[in-house]
Amino acid sequence: MVVLGREGLDRLVEVLMERGYRVIGPTVRDEAIVLDELTSASQLPFGWGVEVGPGQYRLWRRADGAAFKNSAGPQSWKQFLHPAREKLWSADRDGSGFTVTATDSEPPRYAFLGVRGCDLAAIRVLDRVLDRGEHPDSRYHRRREGIFIVGVNCTDPGETCFCVSMGTGPAVSPQPPPPCGGQGVGPTPHQPGYDLVLTESVDQRGHHFLTEAGSERGAEVLAELPTRPAGPGEVEAAETAVARAATAMGRRMPAADLPAVLAATRESERWSEIASRCLTCANCTMVCPTCFCTTTEDVTDLTGDHAERWQHWASCFELDYSYIHGGEVRTSGASRYRQWLTHKLGTWHDQFGGSGCVGCGRCIAWCPVGIDLTAEVDALVTEAGEEPR
Ligand code: SF4
Ligand code: SF4
Known part of the structure; x- marks a missing residue:
């Protein structure tokens, strides 16, 4: 495991763009943390936290400047993989009959930056429904197959979170969660999990991200970033922060059949x-x-x-x-x-x-x-x- 500094995050976005990815990540807009195209890591929600409850969502200013210590916003990665509205085909009269034209443009190659454990599990659920059934959705498949995923281990869950009781977080899991957690959705043939995973820390050593590659192409991207080896206790500190998050969920789903x-x-x-x-x-x-x-x-x-x-x-x-x-x-x-x-x-x-x-x-x-x-x-x-x- 290596450590990426704040400037390393800037470089990560640059490297992904250089490799032809359209980088999507969290950013602040309309008083919420939304998902949008990023052209610089500076667009991430540095210094914003989220106060959330039933029927409530409000941003607040964090003193530590963290970018990923905020729980889910109103949007999810679904909107990029399975858009809210899209044209399937058009038809035009051509005299005696009509011509049908499928809307078949090449989808963007997305890099998702900041995917939490629960949301990676949600992508796996969509994979199972839309990509692995008897009649796969070819549009979903084409968007999904080239995707680069930068996961983020959650260290600051919200009041409405209950991923622990569903077996989907707070750590980003490289493997499908156990069936007893309510999931049982396996990895897709083209994407076993994440390409990189970050754990954000702000401490006496500064603002940094413990980083690990989860795939070959993740390792290739990581090799292009300015990193240093993890220092004594840094891995343990990150694990402790994630383990603490697991005990700080605001809710739980009853453990019943x-x-x-x-x-x-x-x-x-x-x-x-x-x-x-x-x-x-x-x-x-x-x-x-x-x-x-x-x-x-x-x-x-x-x-x-x-x-x-x-x-x-x-x-x-x-x-x-x-x-x-x-x-x-x-x-x-x-x-x-x-x-x-x-x-x-x-x-x-x-x-x-x-x-x-x-x-x-x-x-x-x-x-x-x-x-x-x-x-x-x-x-x-x-x-x-x-x-x-
Ligand atoms: S969000 Fe769902 S549960 Fe809540 S009022 Fe609307 S339909 Fe009902
Ligand atoms: S808590 Fe469960 S049902 Fe509610 S939005 Fe998230 S995945 Fe859907």
Whole structure:
């Protein structure tokens, strides 16, 4: 393991750009830490922390100048791998018929800088759903296959985080988390994990990043950076900081057989009680790094000579999401919330061999009325009389 100084981070961004990557990382915009293209490490959120809670998110100024000691913002890497809206094809009349043109442009080669353990697990969940099923999504595959990942071990979790209880953090795992943690999603054939992983420290030795390569190309990039060997106690200090983060999670998912709990509480009154608070706004599904549902819409221009098919994110909280030949199936908020939670934590296991939740806490922070899935599951576990595992 080697140590990268603050200037080494600048060089990391430069080297990735020189290698043709479009570098995406956290930056401050609109009073939040968002993910955007970076052309310099100086755009990282140095000196910003995040105060987060149910229905709350606020930036605060950190005295230590750290860049990665802040929990998940409203966005996730999903928006780059599985965009919120994209054109699939267009069609133009050409006299007797029409010509269809697929939107097949070469995707950018992304380098993701600052991927936490929970978010790497979320990418693995998307890999399983979109890239490793019977009908892989070729667009997702092409975006995903060239990606360079710089992971960051989390040392400062937020009040809404519960990655430990989902087996996905706070350390960035080179291996898939154990199935008992709710995941069980294996590495993709083209990307076993991360290329580099950083642990940020600000101490008497200054502001630095303990760095390790996780792949051959990660090692090649690391060889181009100004580093020094880790000094006495630096590796242990970083491990201690990550271990401390594991005990500082604001929440935990109950350790129970959640698929069984959700099946047993299908008719619970709790769903109506949640629905009395839920606005069915779909925020939780939009911010969730693993919610993958989409729908398509066709549009034509006013002449009728040109048509386009677009794909955009959809949500099981939308009324027409469950529309089938003549009507919606899930007309109540209670049935829609139940669908979301039951799929995420229950039937996702049957469908994809693991949980659909990685414990990032976004859905708690960005729910306008502060509905907390860990609290709702706690109540359902109690109602089901399930013994904690
Ligand atoms: S369900 Fe909530 S906590 Fe779980 S992965 Fe989605 S946004 Fe994160
Ligand atoms: S749980 Fe919260 S974020 Fe999700 S749909 Fe209901 S009100 Fe919106």
